[in-house]
Amino acid sequence: MIGGVAFCVSVWGFVLTQTGITWNLSPVGKVQPKPWREVEE
Incomplete structure (x- = not known):
C-alpha cells in the first residue's frame, strides 16, 4: 500500500x-483558454 502510494x-x-516546464515555455497556451471561454459563453 505504502509502496503504491509512493x-x-x-x-x-x-x-x-514536465508539464510545468512546458507551460512555462509556452505562456500563450496558459493565457489563451480564458478569453476563448469568455467569447464562447
Whole structure:
C-alpha cells in the first residue's frame, strides 16, 4: 500500500514537473483558454 502510494506520488510529481516546464515555455497556451471561454459563453 505504502509502496503504491509512493510510486503514484513520484509519477505524478514527474508529470507535473514536465508539464510545468512546458507551460512555462509556452505562456500563450496558459493565457489563451480564458478569453476563448469568455467569447464562447
